[in-house]
Each structure stands twice: as structure tokens, then as C-alpha cells.
Amino acid sequence: MMVLGQVTRLAVQPHLPPTETPVLPIPGLSDFGQVIGERKAAFLDGAMGTQLAEAGVDMSGYANLKDADVVLAIHKRYADCGVDFLLTNTLTMNRISIQSHSQKVDVRAVNLAGAQLARRAANDHQYVLGDMGSIGKLLKPYGPLGESEAHAAFAEQASILVEGQVDGLIIETMFDLREAVCAVSAARDVTDLPIIASIAFHTAADGGRTLMGNTARDCALALTKAGASAVGANCGTVDPLGMAAVVEIMRSATPLPVIAQPNAGKGTHVEGRLSYDMSPADFAAGAAACVRAGASLVGGCCGTSPAHILAMIELLG
Numbered sequence: 154m155m156v157l158g159q160v161t162r163l164a165v166q167p168h169l170p171p172t173e174t175p176v177l178p179i180p181g182l183s184d185f186g187q188v189i190g191e192r193k194a195a196f197l198d199g200a201m202g203t204q205l206a207e208a209g210v211d212m213s214g215y216a217n218l219k220d221a222d223v224v225l226a227i228h229k230r231y232a233d234c235g236v237d238f239l240l241t242n243t244l245t246m247n248r249i250s251i252q253s254h255s256q257k258v259d260v261r262a263v264n265l266a267g268a269q270l271a272r273r274a275a276n277d278h279q280y281v282l283g284d285m286g287s288i289g290k291l292l293k294p295y296g297p298l299g300e301s302e303a304h305a306a307f308a309e310q311a312s313i314l315v316e317g318q319v320d321g322l323i324i325e326t327m328f329d330l331r332e333a334v335c336a337v338s339a340a341r342d343v344t345d346l347p348i349i350a351s352i353a354f355h356t357a358a359d360g361g362r363t364l365m366g367n368t369a370r371d372c373a374l375a376l377t378k379a380g381a382s383a384v385g386a387n388c389g390t391v392d393p394l395g396m397a398a399v400v401e402i403m404r405s406a407t408p409l410p411v412i413a414q415p416n417a418g419k420g421t422h423v424e425g426r427l428s429y430d431m432s433p434a435d436f437a438a439g440a441a442a443c444v445r446a447g448a449s450l451v452g453g454c455c456g457t458s459p460a461h462i463l464a465m466i467e468l469l470g
């Protein structure tokens with residue numbers, strides 16, 4: 154589980170840096186094909202959590218309120234790489250996930266701050282995607298989470314991010330297809346903006362499987378049906394080449410653009426924490442394998458840095 158800050162620190166009032174003139178996106182994002190154009194792929198940014206941890210601050214969305222300058226600086230470093238999309242630092246900032254860790258953070262404030270920080274870092278050709286992830290509890294009957302409760306939490310977060318003027322949404326690191334479908338349909342209920350749905354795979358073997366046993370093909374089919382605008386894979390316990398195998402399966406199951414955001418390698422346990430040590434060059438080669446397998450949206454997940462994203466764009470751009 155993610156390590157969260159202490160309650161006392163979370164109660165601190167937000168102190169965002171002074172607002173600059175907002176940069177308006179040009180033109181509005183209607184679909185991902187418009188951004189990909191004639192290129193092999195369009196580019197998303199890399200990890201936020203591991204970058205926050207390196208900066209010594211809370212590695213969650215709470216940093217949007219407590220350490221806004223650090224979040225903004227990380228967004229800017231990714232913007233400088235020349236990505237097409239910046240992701241808001243709001244992955245687990247849905248009401249239920251926040252409440253299970255602390256009552257002190259306002260869902261609206263933390264998501265609006267996340268949208269604002271990414272928007273402020275974005276150059277005028279860069280889009281902002283509101284980032285949403287798992288609630289962190291299993292749906293009934295495997296866990297305590299009711300489907301309508303999950304739907305409400307996802308719809309709430311999506312509508313706040315839309316209010317914060319994101320250009321689209323990305324629902325990622327989902328390890329349960331049912332929860333992912335619930336999130337996509339909840340987001341679709343509140344917005345017509347493009348929505349990416351991205352699954353964390355546990356293995357590339359056996360048709361690609363999530364921890365819950367969903368296959369890559371079933372994920373692509375169900376997320377397409379649920380109203381996603383792009384589907385694919387991120388994070389999980391597959392390396393970039395394993396992710397390419399998953400991409401190939403999803404590519405053949407849906408007409409939608411496929412996204413791949415691998416981690417910087419498989420991750421090894423170092424002093425009780427997962428550590429990712431794949432070099433930028435090897436990561437870029439892995440991202441290229443994902444593109445050859447059919448991904449047209451590529452970025453990085455855990456352990457990736459601006460150096461990894463830059464190497465990827467230099468190789469594929």
C-alpha cells in the first residue's frame with residue numbers, strides 16, 4: 154500500500170503558488186487519434202509517485218495541497234521532455250480511498266489543485282488528463298465495496314477533474330476489470346471527454362492476466378463496451394516486453410487506440426520497498442516494442458523519470 158502522510162500534516166491549509174495566466178488548450182481534445190496524427194505514437198509522462206518520494210515529500214495526491222511547488226516542478230520537467238499529455242497527481246484521490254486513510258483532505262480541493270498544477274505546467278500544445286485509479290477495496294462479494302458506492306466515488310472524482318478543466322481522463326492501474334468497468338461507466342456518466350482505461354497486469358502469460366484473473370482480451374472488450382476512448386496496460390508486475398505481449402492481444406480485440414505505460418523494469422524489493430532500476434535506454438527500447446505490438450499511446454509508470462521519458466521520445470518521436 155501507498156505510504157500516506159500523518160493526519161496532522163494533512164490538516165495544513167493549501168498554499169498554492171500564485172496563479173499565473175491560465176494556458177488554454179488548443180484545440181479541445183475530441184479523440185486521441187487527433188493527437189497521434191501520422192506519428193507512430195503520442196506520448197504521456199512518467200511516474201509522479203516515485204519522483205515525489207525522491208523529493209522527500211508525500212508520494213500521493215496530498216502533495217498537491219502540501220507541496221504544490223514540488224508537484225508543479227515535476228510536471229514541468231515532464232512537460233520539458235515534449236510529452237503530449239501530462240497526468241494530474243490525483244490517482245487515488247477518490248472519496249472512499251481518501252476516507253480510508255484520512256478524513257482531513259477535501260476531495261474537491263485536492264482534485265482541483267491537481268488539475269490546476271498540471272494545467273499550469275502544460276505548454277500550449279500539451280493536454281492534461283485527469284488521473285483516476287483503484288479505490289483500494291475489492292468489490293462485493295470479494296470485498297466490502299458496493300458497486301453503486303464505487304460508481305458514486307468515481308463519478309464524483311471525474312466530475313471534479315472535469316470542473317478543473319482537464320482535457321480528458323485516464324483510469325489506470327486497475328487490477329480488477331469489474332472495478333475498471335465501473336470507473337469507466339461512472340466517468341462516462343459525467344463527461345463526453347476522451348477516457349483512457351488502463352489495466353495493471355500481473356502476468357503476460359496465459360493470455361495476459363490481472364491479479365483477479367481477467368484476460369487481456371476480456372479487458373479490451375469490456376472496457377471498449379463500457380465507453381472508453383482508448384484501452385491498454387500500465388504498471389503491474391510485467392516488464393516492458395511483457396507489456397508488449399499484452400498490448401498485442403488488446404490490439405487485436407478492439408478498434409480503439411491502445412496505451413502502454415510500463416514500469417522501469419519488473420521491480421525488486423530493496424529495504425522493504427519496490428525499486429525499479431531499468432535504464433532510460435532499455436526502457437525506451439521496451440516502449441518501442443510496445444509500439445511495434447500496436448500501442449499508439451506510450452508513457453511510463455513506476456520508477457520512470459524525465460530521463461526515461463526523454464529517451465523514449467528521442468527514440469520514437
Ligand SMILES: [Zn+2]
Pocket residue numbers: 326387388389416454455
Ligand atoms: Zn506503476
